Amino acid sequence: MKCSDTTKILESGARPDERALEHIRGCVECALVAAREESLTSLLKRAPGIEPPSDFDRTLMNKIESRRSKPVSYAFLRPGILVPASAAVLLVLVLAIAFVLFRGGTAPEIAGPGVDEAPVAGSSETNVESVDSGEDVPDRDQLADTTNGPTSDPPNEPGAGSDPVEPAQDDDEVFEGGSRDLAADTPEDIVPPWADGTPRNVPEKVPARRLSPRELLAELGIEAELDNGGWKVVSVRQGSIGSRAGVRTGDLVRSLDGRPLTDAPLDVGGKRLQIVRGTRQMTLTIRP
Amino acid sequence: MALDRFELEQREVERPAVSYSELSDHDLIDATREGDEAAFAEIVSRYKGQLTNYIYRMLGDYEESIDLAQESFVRVYFAIDRYHSGYAFSTYIYRIATNLAISELRKRKRRRLYSLTGLFSYDDESDEEYQPPDDRPHPEDEVVSREMRETIGKAIVSLPDRYKAPIILREIEDKTYEEIAEILGLGLGTTKSRISRGRGILRQRLERYLDSSTDEVQ
Numbered sequence: 001m002k003c004s005d006t007t008k009i010l011e012s013g014a015r016p017d018e019r020a021l022e023h024i025r026g027c028v029e030c031a032l033v034a035a036r037e038e039s040l041t042s043l044l045k046r047a048p049g050i051e052p053p054s055d056f057d058r059t060l061m062n063k064i065e066s067r068r069s070k071p072v073s074y075a076f077l078r079p080g081i082l083v084p085a086s087a088a089v090l091l092v093l094v095l096a097i098a099f100v101l102f103r104g105g106t107a108p109e110i111a112g113p114g115v116d117e118a119p120v121a122g123s124s125e126t127n128v129e130s131v132d133s134g135e136d137v138p139d140r141d142q143l144a145d146t147t148n149g150p151t152s153d154p155p156n157e158p159g160a161g162s163d164p165v166e167p168a169q170d171d172d173e174v175f176e177g178g179s180r181d182l183a184a185d186t187p188e189d190i191v192p193p194w195a196d197g198t199p200r201n202v203p204e205k206v207p208a209r210r211l212s213p214r215e216l217l218a219e220l221g222i223e224a225e226l227d228n229g230g231w232k233v234v235s236v237r238q239g240s241i242g243s244r245a246g247v248r249t250g251d252l253v254r255s256l257d258g259r260p261l262t263d264a265p266l267d268v269g270g271k272r273l274q275i276v277r278g279t280r281q282m283t284l285t286i287r288p
Numbered sequence: 289m290a291l292d293r294f295e296l297e298q299r300e301v302e303r304p305a306v307s308y309s310e311l312s313d314h315d316l317i318d319a320t321r322e323g324d325e326a327a328f329a330e331i332v333s334r335y336k337g338q339l340t341n342y343i344y345r346m347l348g349d350y351e352e353s354i355d356l357a358q359e360s361f362v363r364v365y366f367a368i369d370r371y372h373s374g375y376a377f378s379t380y381i382y383r384i385a386t387n388l389a390i391s392e393l394r395k396r397k398r399r400r401l402y403s404l405t406g407l408f409s410y411d412d413e414s415d416e417e418y419q420p421p422d423d424r425p426h427p428e429d430e431v432v433s434r435e436m437r438e439t440i441g442k443a444i445v446s447l448p449d450r451y452k453a454p455i456i457l458r459e460i461e462d463k464t465y466e467e468i469a470e471i472l473g474l475g476l477g478t479t480k481s482r483i484s485r486g487r488g489i490l491r492q493r494l495e496r497y498l499d500s501s502t503d504e505v506q
Binding site: 011012013014036037039040041043044045046047048049050051052053056057059060063064067068 | 329332333336337340341344345350353354357358359361362365366436437438440441444455458459460480483484487488490491494497498
């Protein structure tokens with residue numbers, strides 16, 4: 001047996017077996033290690049101890065008696081605790097649901113990725129009217145406050161009053177998706193939001209531009225005509241962004257990210273296109 | 289008075305023909321289940337000394353050790369119907385005591401954390417240094433000074449928690465590796481490893497005494 005193996009056994013506190021003992025007898029170094037470990041073992045046995053007090057048993061029995069006469073287990077299942085606790089949990093749940101519903105009701109449109117369809121109770125005519133009257137969709141003045149696209153002069157600072165539903169980078173995604181080149185064709189409509197010299201707080205690669213709805217739709221490959229408050233799709237270019245998003249001829253494009261597509265210029269950007277197809281109100285996701 | 293009632297119940301229960309001290313732990317448990325509280329008193333007398341000392345060496349706090357040892361017996365008493373004789377009673381009660389002691393150590397750590405923030409002025413050292421008066425004669429005191437004994441106690445108490453219980457159970461309580469593994473709910477390899485590492489720490493902390501002890505041995 002090797003010294004290292006013997007030392008390992010001795011230092012672990014285990015009793016050495018016959019082979020180890022034989023090695024220790026013939027090895028001075030391991031014999032010293034064995035003596036040291038033996039002294040450590042005997043030293044630890046001298047750790048101070050205590051004597052239980054004379055009233056140990058009496059105190060113990062008193063504890064048992066008091067515990068027996070006053071059961072404490074499952075105290076939380078008593079009606080006095082359980083009912084208020086359940087009521088509190090219920091109240092929190094109701095408040096949470098109300099909060100979620102309230103948030104969902106005030107947001108212009110919340111749509112998941114892809115094509116989301118929601119049946120509309122009335123006809124398409126009703127839907128178009130609702131766009132005009134602003135019952136379902138906030139009017140432009142409201143939108144000016146809730147979106148990052150300024151609709152009046154002077155333009156707002158970029159990022160100020162951005163849509164809480166849509167993160168600012170979404171505009172960037174759509175912008176990079178193919179609108180940049182076409183926008184260069186209509187420089188007169190491009191009004192950078194920092195044109196008035198206000199400090200800007202956005203990266204330079206995200207310039208905010210303003211296009212008319214027609215131009216914006218053209219960027220998406222959609223030819224449309226203004227029709228009763230919306231934009232009636234006349235044709236969709238094959239392979240264009242609009243085509244990939246699922247826009248079809250005859251659709252009525254109502255808004256982009258909740259902002260109505262009226263004849264006034266809009267900021268370039270957006271990710272979700274709200275349309276009416278027949279009696280269905282749909283949200284199409286733009287994928288550049 | 290609770291004790292009077294306890295003594296009254298003892299009289300009402302049929303006593304075994306043999307002395308309680310001759311009964312095994314499992315027999316005493318069975319008798320306790322049947323309402324013989326004198327059998328339970330015998331269990332208490334068998335284990336209170338070693339259990340109190342075990343907890344004391346874990347915590348280094350006299351009052352708390354007494355309290356937790358009693359709490360261990362209280363838990364055994366109220367869960368006696370759930371105890372099954374698949375393994376030794378000593379393992380069972382040591383496991384309860386270990387859990388209580390570890391729980392107390394965790395509470396102390398939290399209190400120490402609070403004291404660091406200045407919320408409480410908790411003197412952690414006072415617990416470790418407290419040595420209750422012990423009037424028993426110590427024959428070994430001629431060789432091993434009281435100071436040395438205190439140092440050994442402190443060295444054990446200040447061990448990291450994961451090494452403390454295995455070391456005490458092995459080196460002081462003389463439990464086998466298997467018993468220790470069962471008490472602590474650890475694997476055999478882990479148990480051996482912790483004992484070995486714990487010994488390594490203690491070897492360093494008690495080095496000066498080891499040298500003198502070695503001389504004595506030689």
